[in-house]
Amino acid sequence: MPDNTKTKESEIEPSRRSFLTKLWIGLGFIALIEFIWVLIAFLRPRKPKVSEANAEAIITAGPVEGFAPGSVTAFVRGRFYLSRLEDGGFLALSRKCTHLGCTVPWIEKKNKFECPCHASAFDITGNVISPPAPRALDIYKVFIENNIVKVDTDKLIKRSDFRAEQVTYPK
Ligand code: FES
CATH class of the missing domain: 2.102.10.10 (Rieske [2Fe-2S] iron-sulphur domain)
Structure with a gap:
């Protein structure tokens, strides 16, 4: 009798892996945008404020x-x-x-x-x-x-x- 459980797991595994890969890419992209935003804010010349x-x-x-x-x-x-x-x-x-x-x-x-x-x-x-x-x-x-x-x-x-x-x- 063929092992159905193993077949299902091997079908699920690639989609789970690809989901996690996409998640990591997404998080990396967000972190990169945040880093660029902080860098721009840091480098932008500040206007002297008269408080x-x-x-x-x-x-x-x-x-x-x-x-x-x-x-x-x-x-x-x-x-x-x-x-x-x-x-x-x-x-x-x-x-x-x-x-x-x-x-x-x-x-x-x-x-x-x-x-x-x-x-x-x-x-x-x-x-x-x-x-x-x-x-x-x-x-x-x-x-x-x-x-x-x-x-x-x-x-x-x-x-x-x-x-x-x-x-x-x-x-
Ligand atoms: S001489 Fe002014 S505080 Fe001592």
């Missing part, structure tokens, strides 16, 4: 003429001082002492910043004139658009001392 947080970080200080040469104006919201140097240039100074981080007030009568914690002093450019502060006050980027002074408080710029290239001048 809301970034936009909030830009503080509009005011028109250039609103700041007298040799003056210091406190901006509580941005936590910085806007110094206008005698030559007309602008610097935005962090109000944090570079010694241990106390807030340094501008003492107009003495024409300097004096830290109440350990008596460090800084001049109008933020340079150290009395230690223990180890370096000048940090700064923020200042830019002037249509004669309006703006300060980008998003990124604090650390520095060891004052240099002329840190100053922004009206055009």
